Amino acid sequence: MKLVFCRQCGLLLPPGQYRCPRCGQVSAQTSAPTPPPPPPGPCYPDPPRDDRLTTARYLGALCLFWLPLVGLIPLLIFAAGGTRSQDLQRLAQAYLIRQVILSAAALVLAVLFVLGPNLPLLLMLLGRHRLL
Numbered sequence: 001m002k003l004v005f006c007r008q009c010g011l012l013l014p015p016g017q018y019r020c021p022r023c024g025q026v027s028a029q030t031s032a033p034t035p036p037p038p039p040p041g042p043c044y045p046d047p048p049r050d051d052r053l054t055t056a057r058y059l060g061a062l063c064l065f066w067l068p069l070v071g072l073i074p075l076l077i078f079a080a081g082g083t084r085s086q087d088l089q090r091l092a093q094a095y096l097i098r099q100v101i102l103s104a105a106a107l108v109l110a111v112l113f114v115l116g117p118n119l120p121l122l123l124m125l126l127g128r129h130r131l132l
Ligand SMILES: [Zn+2]
Pocket: 006, 007, 008, 009, 010, 011, 020, 021, 022, 023, 024, 025
């Protein structure tokens, strides 16, 4: 049975009735049906997917990304969406973000070490600020 909703206020009309009991709007049967409001309550559209990563595939992908320089190629391809698996794409993006953060941290450490003689003093100051 087709559900009819009021075009004015969205009220679900009783079967066979086209005059809204709330606002009086007449919804003609021949007019294009308005899209019904979303059904109450949460719905869980979770169709079965075959692109979910198993633990073994996660491990394989991580080992692949871990390869120096060579691993960067599939990492960038997967992160840019060059895979059908959404899991793999998200994994690659997360790994890429982590790599950027680690690289930034390494850069900061390198700059600190270049400062050389002042490093102990700097670390002491940083430590003090962190403690306070
Ligand atoms: Zn109405």
